[in-house]
Amino acid sequence: MKDTLIKLIEEYKPRFFEISQYIGNNPELGNEEFKACKILTEELGRHGFEVKTGIVNQPTAFEAVYDSGQPGPHIGFMAEYDALPEVGHACGHNLIGTMGIAAGIALSKVLNQTGGKVFVYGTPAEETKGAKVTMAEEGLFSHLDAAIMAHPSDTYVKSGSSLAMDAIQFAFHGKSAHAAASPEKGINALDAVIQTFNSINALRQHVTPDVRIHGIIPEGGKAANVVPDYAVAQFYVRAGKRKELNEVVSKVKACAEAAALATGATLEISNYEYSYDDMVTNEVLSDLFTQNLAGLGVPEEAVREKTGGGSLDMGNVSQHTPSIHPFIKISEKSITAHTHEFREAALSKEGFEGMITGATAMAMTGFDLLSDNELLKKVKMEFHNSK
DSSP states (O other), X not given: OHHHHHHHHHHHHHXXXXXXXXXXXXXXXXXXXXXXXHHHHHHHHHTTOEEEESGGGOTTOEEEEEEOSSOOOEEEEEEOOOOBTTTXXXXXXXHHHHHHHHHHXXXXXXXXXXXXXXXXXXXXXXXXXOHHHHHHHTTTTTTOSEEEOOEEESSEEOOOOOOEEEEEEXXXXXXXXXXXXXXXXXXXXXXXXXXXXXXXXXXXXXXOTTOEEEEEEEEOOSOTTBOOSEEEEEEEEEESSHHHHHHHHHHXXXXXXXXXXXXXXXXXXXXXXXXXXXXXXXXXXXXXXXXXXXHTTOOGGGEEOOOOOOOOTHHHHHTTSOEEOOEXXXXXXXXXXXSHHHHHHHHSHHHHHHHHHHHHHHHHHHHHHHHOHHHHHHHHHHHHHTO
8 A cells, every 4th residue: 555655655756846946936925825825725626625725814824634534543744834934935844835735635545545634734925923823722733633844955864853942022211311421310120131131141051951041132223322211132042852942941031131121121021923832752653653764765874863953833732632743855966954955955956856755655654653553642642741
């Protein structure tokens, strides 16, 4: 049956190439991916998927389901398709979106022999306010027996962990005055921002090695001879686990509160992007994916263990259902994500062939769970034991 999946993806390959090129050459920022959403959902509809768009109040989000009409597991594939400012699809989301529908379409063709349902979720704005956060909060993934996606890279990497992350904004309100003639009449909001940075820098000595705190000052005043009455600091605060992150965030907020008290400024605290939970990889599911890569000619020793990394909205999915987020190779050269070089690789024939390998391994992994109840039990047991 896995040979059938390989043949199916090979048969549909020309169309998948057209789709990945179309999305890649028409980059759209997060929550503006109307062209990408349209071409992906129309293709799923042509293959018998029932499609709902505009879910979770996001016009470019979608849920597509193919129901065998027989009982069985629910397998979910994630599609991302937002681009980056200026550099376009320099994270390869044109490949991720196509990979998600390719795996779903191929697997749907064998459901009459396994039973169950295949879901493809269109998840906008991964680079900013990831839709998977809202989808997870609203319970869209809780029914899934597995959630699977893969990300382009310059090497094969196993699914691993990611950092939980909060995006915190501190807006300080002071009082303007002439900085030379009457500085005593002013309250310097920028001083509060600078003191916040200094206090956070001192805090760095007293956090665990997994913690990352990095920030910018998007607003700090308009003229040097006017005491700034408004200044803003934005930080990403990250840690290995959500529980530990919450503790660090409390300390970071205390730094800003102390700065407000010291300067006389008032403080508004908000989240300027969605919060991401840490990625919890299901190792049974991850091993299945790696074995299927091996079946496609990728030696297991060529698949690295994941080290380091940032934050993913797939982490929020992994809190609700067994999940994996491995990386597939799209270039023989060393390339870095979010660069022009990565964008070119994501549009290349070599990059597309890597995507096909990833889509095929994803479909095969889904088939393993649909056809082997003991494997499915192991996946579920690991997930429940990780809670």
